[in-house]
Amino acid sequence: MKEVTLKQIAENLGISITTVSKALKDYKDVSKATKAAVKAEAKRLNFTPNAFAVNLRTKESKTVGLIIPEVVHHFFSSVINGIIDKAEKNGYLVIILQSNESYELEKKQIDLLISKRVDGIMISMANTTVEVDHLNHIRDLNIPLVMFDKISKLVPCSKVVINDRAAAYSATKHLIDSGCRRIAHFRGALLPQNSIDRFLGYKKAIEDHGLVFDPELIYICENVDYDDGRSAAQKLIKDGHKIDGLFAITDMAAAGAINVFKEHNIAVPQEISVMGFSNWFLSQAITPALSTVDQPGYEMGKKSFKLLHKEMRAKREDREFLPVTKVLETKIIKRESTN
Amino acid sequence: MKEVTLKQIAENLGISITTVSKALKDYKDVSKATKAAVKAEAKRLNFTPNAFAVNLRTKESKTVGLIIPEVVHHFFSSVINGIIDKAEKNGYLVIILQSNESYELEKKQIDLLISKRVDGIMISMANTTVEVDHLNHIRDLNIPLVMFDKISKLVPCSKVVINDRAAAYSATKHLIDSGCRRIAHFRGALLPQNSIDRFLGYKKAIEDHGLVFDPELIYICENVDYDDGRSAAQKLIKDGHKIDGLFAITDMAAAGAINVFKEHNIAVPQEISVMGFSNWFLSQAITPALSTVDQPGYEMGKKSFKLLHKEMRAKREDREFLPVTKVLETKIIKRESTN
DNA sequence: TCCATACCCGAAATCGTTTTCGGTATTCGT
DNA sequence: ACGAATACCGAAAACGATTTCGGGTATGGA
Incomplete structure (x- = not known):
């Protein structure tokens, strides 16, 4: 043997x-x-x-690292899928690490990947990450880096994102166009950029269409999940706000809200129209089927690796590489929860 | 630099x-x-x-490989989560590869992992895999191997599974206990073992409780997804079968069926009770909330790595290691779709 | 004074592959 | 038949860390 x-x-x-x-x-x-x-x-x-011997000589591991907040998440698993597919076609292996939305862990994971001498790193930042020294450190070591979805403007690297603000704007506009006049928003926590951006998109759409922005109609869903959606909806009803539209930051939160509405015999979409965000497979399975914004995870994964690959090639051939930012298209998926 | x-x-x-x-x-x-x-x-x-230099000498990569049919799947992403968590705590990195349910790709991926000199491999077989030479090859090379969920009896290695047959039996029994007398079953494709086992569990429960097994009430959902569930339910109705219970092979298929029932004004659970399988987060979000069987993905992942780790340690210390098979507990989650 | 015993340190081999650089042997042109 | 071009092959030096095996120095005891 x-x-x-x-x-x-x-x-x-x-x-x-x-x-x-x-x-x-x-x-x-x-x-x-x-x-x-x-x-x-x-x-x-x-x-x-023997891969080790080869790598030792060539200084290439044909391996890339991927750090995401959590694997069990429809959006991120789609991204993973896109990345793995694309990477494999180009002879690269993918090491996946989770940050569990923790800044400290994120730093540790990056060090791990660096010590493993991966050829490149892709990352979607943890919500709690505010400092970006650890990310810039990657750049300092001249390791190709791509950020996607949750990015930081303070890191000069390639990025793949959607325009959260524009997407939220369209979603809100869709509600307005279908006749809604008093639209609540279930937002995420205060820090994450996409939570902020979606809120701002919502706000701008409200203001652009002659409606009044009412801070009272904004509810926070800390974990943007089903239970948060339920709680927020219950509070909304208890607060006695009469609304005819709701834009929730995720499909899960929207689903939770819809169920509470049902319990209170509030018809969706007749009395309240509801928009979700992300287009998880969940959204087609609930009743009424959820109108939402399609967030192209698989595409984002593919594109991220593509950019990383480009940068790795440039590095190997000792060429200059200028970071690019790619904004992916989102689109409104109209189902039964809106008119 | x-x-x-x-x-x-x-x-x-x-x-x-x-x-x-x-x-x-x-x-x-x-x-x-x-x-x-x-x-x-x-x-x-x-x-x-330099990890390469270290590995070259020590012959250990502190890296393990994981091959699954598909990442974008609530169950598998839970498993991934469990594996990554456990692996990380023990200083191991995880390389994830997809087989896309293809036998050919599965073989390729294994070769890839072997050439990367991973310290161990965990795998859930593709549906289309019938031959297991490639898996035994792993053993021949003396590389620690653990199979989980979709396993083969022909490969002598450690395994982590649930008892699909028993779980399906309980699910069906739950329907019977709640008063159902004519229970349909939406099964998966003919080949996969878990599809077979769940069917057999269903059949046995029917027979054990004085009901008659009617092959006409068995419908096949090739991809076990939402649309398959819908089609099967539509066919069921068109066929004119009067049933009062349904056991679907997955939550997605169950959700599809429920929606078709709704469209036909068939009340769930009053007229037809429905059981799903897996307890994806989807199941709590639909209306009525889906009764289902909890399939412990995270646990399975943790346990799989644990066994692999044990075997890797044994190998390093040149000890004998006897493969063990661990059967994880499932449990019935009663929600609103059953009485 | 002499030897034994710690106590420190380093030369060199090794892991398996890649790549440079030079050395034969053959062939070709004239 | 002679020099040059061509084809083919191999020795050896990397890559960066680990580990074995001794060797040197200081300290202690006799």
């Missing part, structure tokens, strides 16, 4: 290690005959080059 | 590479003074050992 190495093959064939190596890589200074013999023997012994 | 190596530190301090290496690893034949100096310098220069 010995490892099979170049040396092994060389001895079997009575030639040098050098020649074996070159034969396998189709160097032109090896005769056809030797090449054939080497390749045959390599196949026979089931030779696979 | 030079890489900082042991050599670098050695030169700066005017000592040998050997001593630096030993100082960093707290060998006892290095004086306290030198150790301190070395560590200080290492920290100052931000030294991280």
Whole structure:
């Protein structure tokens, strides 16, 4: 059960290690005959080059790192999917790490990836991350870096995002266009940029269309999940606000709200129209099916790796690379929860 | 922007590479003074050992591979979560690859992981995989292997599963206990073992409780998703079968069926009770909330890595390791779709 | 004074591959 | 038949860390 190495093959064939190596890589200074013999023997012994040795020499690991807040999340798992697909096609492996929305862990994970000498890193920031020194450190080490979804303007690197503000604007506009005049918003926590942006998009749409922005109609869903949606909706009803539209920051929160409305015999969309955000598969399964904003996770993953790949290639060939920011299109998916 | 190596530190301090290496690893034949100096310098220069060089010597990569059919799947992403958490705590990194339910790809991915010299492999088989030579090959190379969820009895390795048959039995029994007498089953494709097992569990429960098994009440949901659930339910209604219970192979299929029932003004659970399987977050968000079987993905992930870790340790210490099979508990979650 | 015993340190081999650089042997042109 | 071009091969030096095996110095005891 010995490892099979170049040396092994060389001895079997009575030639040098050098020649074996070159034969396998189709160097032109090896005769056809030797090449054939080497390749045959390599196949026979089931030779696979020792990746460590190769990496040690070439300084390339053909491995990239990915850090996301959490894996169990429809959006992020779509992103992962896109990244893995694209990476694999280009001969790269993906190491996935979670930050669990923790700044400290995020730092640790980055160090881990660096110590593993990954060829590049893709990251979506944790909500609690405010400092970005650890990210700039990646750049300092000249390691290609791409940020997606949750990014920071303070890090000069390639980015792939959606325009949260514009998307939220469209979503709100869709509610207004369908006749809503008093629209509540369930927003996320105060810090995360996308939470802020979606709120701002909502606000701007309200103001642009001659409606009044009422801070009382803004409720915070800390974890943007189903239960948060329920609580917010209950509070909204208890507060006695009469609304005819709701824009929730996620589909889960929207689903929670809809269920509370049902419990109070409030018809959706007849009395209240509801918009979600993300287009998780959940949104088509609930009743009424949820109108929402499609957030292209798979595309984002693909695009992120593409940019990273470009940068890694540039680095290898010692070319200059200028970071680019790619804004992906979102689109309104109209289902039954809006008119 | 030079890489900082042991050599670098050695030169700066005017000592040998050997001593630096030993100082960093707290060998006892290095004086306290030198150790301190070395560590200080290492920290100052931000030294991280070159993983490739280390691996090349030690033959350990501290990396494990994970192959699953698809990432975008609530169950599998839970498993991933469990694995990553546990792996990280033990200093291991996880490389995730998808088989996309394809046998060919699965083989390719395994070769990839082997060539990367991962310390161990965890896998949930693709539906289309029938041959298991590629899996036994892993064993032949003496690489620790753990199979979970979708396993093969033909591979002698550790396994983590749930008892699909028993779980399906309980689910069906739950329907029977709540008064159902004519229960349909939406099953998965014919090949996958879990599809077979759940069907058998359903059948046995029917027969054990004095009901008659009617093959006409079995419908196949090839992709076990929402749309499949809808189609099957539509066909069921068109076929004119009068049923009072339905056990669907997944929550998604159950959700699809429920929506079709709603469209036909069939009350759930008053006229038809519905059981799903898996307890995805979807199941609490639909109306009526779905009764289902909780499938402990996170636990399965944790347990899988645990077993792998045990086997890797045994290998390192050259101890014997006997494969074990761990069957995880499932439990019935009663919500509103059953009485 | 001499030897034994700690106590520190370093030279060198090793892991498996890549790549440079030079050395034969063969072929070709004239 | 002779010099030059061509084809083919291999020795050896990397890459960066780990580890074995000794060797040197100081200290202690006799």
